[in-house]
Amino acid sequence: xxxxxxxxxxxxxxxxxxxxxxxxxxxxxxxxxxxxxxxxxxxxxxxxxxxxxxxxxxxxxxxxxxxxxxxxxxxxxxxxxxxxxxxxxxxxxxxxxxxxxxxxxxxxxxxxxxxxxxxxxxxxxxxxxxxxxxxxxxxxxxxxxxxxxxxxxxxxxxxxxxxxxxxxxxxxxxxxxxxxxxxxxxxxxxxxxxxxxxxxxxxxxxxxxxxxxxxxxxxxxxxxxxxxxxxxxxxxxxxxxxxxxxxxxxxxxxxxxxxxxxxxxxxxxxxxxxxxxxxxxxxxxxxxxxxxxxxxxxxxxxxxxxxxxxxxxxxxxxxxxxxxxxxxxxxxxxxxxxxxxxxxxxxxxxxxxxxxxxxxxxxxxxxxxxxxx
Amino acid sequence: xxxxxxxxxxxxxxxxxxxxxxxxxxxxxxxxxxxxxxxxxxxxxxxxxxxxxxxxxxxxxxxxxxxxxxxxxxxxxxxxxxxxxxxxxxxxxxxxxxxxxxxxxxxxxxxxxxxxxxxxxxxxxxxxxxxxxxxxxxxxxxxxxxxxxxxxxxxxxxxxxxxxxxxxxxxxxxxxxxxxxxxxxxxxxxxxxxxxxxxxxxxxxxxxxxxxxxxxxxxxxxxxxxxxxxxxxxxxxxxxxxxxxxxxxxxxxxxxxxxxxxxxxxxxxxxxxxxxxxxxxxxxxxxxxxxxxxxxxxxxxxxxxxxxxxxxxxxxxxxxxxxxxxxxxxxxxxxxxxxxxxxxxxxxxxxxxxxxxxxxxxxxxxxxxxxxx
Numbered sequence: 077x078x079x080x081x082x083x084x085x086x087x088x089x090x091x092x093x094x095x096x097x098x099x100x101x102x103x104x105x106x107x108x109x110x111x112x113x114x115x116x117x118x119x120x121x122x123x124x125x126x127x128x129x130x131x132x133x134x135x136x137x138x139x140x141x142x143x144x145x146x147x148x149x150x151x152x153x154x155x156x157x158x159x160x161x162x163x164x165x166x167x168x169x170x171x172x173x174x175x176x177x178x179x180x181x182x183x184x185x186x187x188x189x190x191x192x193x194x195x196x197x198x199x200x201x202x203x204x205x206x207x208x209x210x211x212x213x214x215x216x217x218x219x220x221x222x223x224x225x226x227x228x229x230x231x232x233x234x235x236x237x238x239x240x241x242x243x244x245x246x247x248x249x250x251x252x253x254x255x256x257x258x259x260x261x262x263x264x265x266x267x268x269x270x271x272x273x274x275x276x277x278x279x280x281x282x283x284x285x286x287x288x289x290x291x292x293x294x295x296x297x298x299x300x301x302x303x304x305x306x307x308x309x310x311x312x313x314x315x316x317x318x319x320x321x322x323x324x325x326x327x328x329x330x331x332x333x334x335x336x337x338x339x340x341x342x343x344x345x346x347x348x349x350x351x352x353x354x355x356x357x358x359x360x361x362x363x364x365x366x367x368x369x370x371x372x373x374x375x376x377x378x379x380x381x382x383x384x385x386x387x388x389x390x391x392x393x394x395x396x397x398x399x400x401x402x403x404x405x406x407x408x409x410x411x412x413x414x415x416x417x418x419x420x421x422x423x424x425x426x427x428x429x430x431x432x433x434x435x436x437x438x439x440x441x442x443x444x445x446x447x448x449x
Numbered sequence: 450x451x452x453x454x455x456x457x458x459x460x461x462x463x464x465x466x467x468x469x470x471x472x473x474x475x476x477x478x479x480x481x482x483x484x485x486x487x488x489x490x491x492x493x494x495x496x497x498x499x500x501x502x503x504x505x506x507x508x509x510x511x512x513x514x515x516x517x518x519x520x521x522x523x524x525x526x527x528x529x530x531x532x533x534x535x536x537x538x539x540x541x542x543x544x545x546x547x548x549x550x551x552x553x554x555x556x557x558x559x560x561x562x563x564x565x566x567x568x569x570x571x572x573x574x575x576x577x578x579x580x581x582x583x584x585x586x587x588x589x590x591x592x593x594x595x596x597x598x599x600x601x602x603x604x605x606x607x608x609x610x611x612x613x614x615x616x617x618x619x620x621x622x623x624x625x626x627x628x629x630x631x632x633x634x635x636x637x638x639x640x641x642x643x644x645x646x647x648x649x650x651x652x653x654x655x656x657x658x659x660x661x662x663x664x665x666x667x668x669x670x671x672x673x674x675x676x677x678x679x680x681x682x683x684x685x686x687x688x689x690x691x692x693x694x695x696x697x698x699x700x701x702x703x704x705x706x707x708x709x710x711x712x713x714x715x716x717x718x719x720x721x722x723x724x725x726x727x728x729x730x731x732x733x734x735x736x737x738x739x740x741x742x743x744x745x746x747x748x749x750x751x752x753x754x755x756x757x758x759x760x761x762x763x764x765x766x767x768x769x770x771x772x773x774x775x776x777x778x779x780x781x782x783x784x785x786x787x788x789x790x791x792x793x794x795x796x797x798x799x800x801x802x803x804x805x806x807x808x809x810x811x812x813x814x815x816x817x818x819x820x821x822x
Contacts, residue, residue: 264646273637273646307680
């Protein structure tokens with residue numbers, strides 16, 4: 077546990093990525109390390125969330141994950157209006173038709189919205205301004221290589237920088253760029269992910285970076301309990317980075333319908349699809365994917381345009397489903413990994429941390445017993 | 450290690466699946482458990498192989514894996530001639546054209562051959578007749594539910610029956626059918642595989658079968674070293690089932706060109722494709738897949754017809770590549786898992802077993818140290 081304790085101050089190297097401040101604070105208070113997913117916030121709302129966490133975390137360490145693109149992907153002159161103009165009528169009509177088929181009456185203007193501000197590069201810098209005013213112990217770049225400005229600013233504040241990687245080549249680039257913590261995320265993970273499994277990726281990344289610099293590597297993708305966490309640490313990981321397991325906590329922001337779907341799902345009920353963000357990301361399979369990945373679909377739009385449809389549309393779907401519209405429930409989906417098959421109840425976040433700790437201890441004992449007997 | 454030692458007699462629960470008798474004997478002699486992949490043998494050649502193993506295994510335990518279909522998939526009246534007649538001319542021409550493009554001159558009759566006899570159901574019974582005359586300690590059914598005849602005959606001989614599963618529902622069916630050992634094989638595995646990763650599948654299977662019967666579960670898919678094996682056993686697996694790692698041993702049947710390709714490959718160089726057997730199976734990606742999975746392809750034929758093309762065709766490809774035809778090398782491929790990214794040398798099988806044992810011991814110590822510090 078030592079490398080992670082020295083790096084970010086957590087006693088138990090269980091990293092909990094969540095968009096929900098309650099989960100972040102609860103995990104850190106219980107001895108893990110909460111990481112707030114801050115990419116959908118404005119600088120103002122991020123300030124509010126971090127202030128709340130500071131007041132509720134009892135001085136325990138926590139971190140933040142934001143998206144600061146290495147390259148500006150749609151040019152400096154891009155504004156929301158010109159992006160919105162790039163959404164074809166065919167796609168809008170398809171979304172409207174799909175919702176109507178599922179008992180949700182919408183107009184074309186209801187299914188296109190502007191993007192969350194963090195998608196724009198200059199907002200990433202403003203989010204960092206906010207983050208560095210708070211006692212964060214880690215800053216993670218959500219996608220791609222951590223840009224020099226993040227690494228320089230974090231250095232000045234004495235804050236370690238983490239980065240997610242899905243392939244060993246990316247790990248090598250990140251270490252050379254100067255990151256302090258790698259998160260090797262396997263293809264079974266929820267959200268944007270590669271294709272290599274956690275069990276293969278973790279040792280491959282450890283081996284690839286060894287000649288460069290000895291950076292701690294967290295295992296990510298599919299980890300839902302302390303036995304899996306122990307297994308990854310037996311392979312050399314310094315800890316576990318988790319996301320999906322927190323979606324099934326009492327505190328989580330996920331809809332009631334989605335929580336119930338998680339409990340029913342098995343590990344084969346996820347799909348890696350472009351139909352939510354424009355890039356392949358793993359989600360709970362629903363009628364949404366049957367439609368958008370099906371033969372009558374106009375196809376997914378590129379990132380970030382696809383999100384201009386999926387964000388407002390899923391907000392309506394969730395609302396309709398939670399008010400009891402059975403047809404709308406069929407569409408409900410969210411990012412989740414294959415580990416969803418291991419979820420069988422909604423529990424408080426602190427209870428999940430305690431279970432991880434117990435399962436971890438049991439697994440250490442179980443493995444030790446194999447050579448003692 | 451105890452459950453596996455009692456079940457099959459191996460000191461170290463490392464199961465090595467191989468079509469090569471030398472690998473099987475070397476692994477068992479070194480303290481692991483060799484399993485001969487016997488599906489491509491005739492009863493006569495299987496007798497020869499098992500006799501050789503008996504003479505070279507120094508009394509150590511070993512097992513066999515054969516394919517005995519639960520249902521006869523192409524009807525009792527099917528013969529090889531009528532199967533051969535089902536190979537469309539378009540597919541034959543495509544194979545001929547592909548080989549010619551890669552410097553291998555062939556005629557249409559060179560790229561279609563009859564199937565190995567074990568594909569026919571009645572041959573499975575004849576292979577069992579042979580197997581049970583030898584001191585095998587385990588019989589594994591290669592695909593699908595172990596048929597009642599295999600379970601009954603194994604019971605009479607006091608031999609445990611194993612079965613591969615890629616989903617928890619299959620695990621439940623297998624345990625109810627009476628198997629004694631489950632191999633939970635993740636989607637990163639070489640050969641026929643599902644989509645759920647090993648890290649998720651192992652705990653999911655353990656949990657699903659617990660209320661039924663306490664059957665030991667081996668982890669399979671992506672395991673190339675003793676640290677990964679220890680990781681899986683920390684999660685509750687009783688041992689590891691491995692395949693790909695033995696393809697890169699000095700003893701293995703794989704071609705020289707393929708061995709070199711394995712050393713160069715990373716974990717993203719495999720593909721799950723129907724283009725070799727007719728069902729999705731994971732292989733090293735080569736120009737073969739660019740062509741058969743590409744836009745000009747006539748598409749893969751169903752199982753078992755596709756193998757009537759791929760078996761003779763790959764025999765020619767391997768031969769041409771090993772004689773120095775550079776264009777033929779581009780086509781070379783074989784079943785291998787994502788763990789190919791962890792192969793960096795060809796070693797003797799016994800040395801691989803010893804490394805597994807050392808890495809396993811190191812991993813147990815590493816994990817124990819996390820809670821002692």
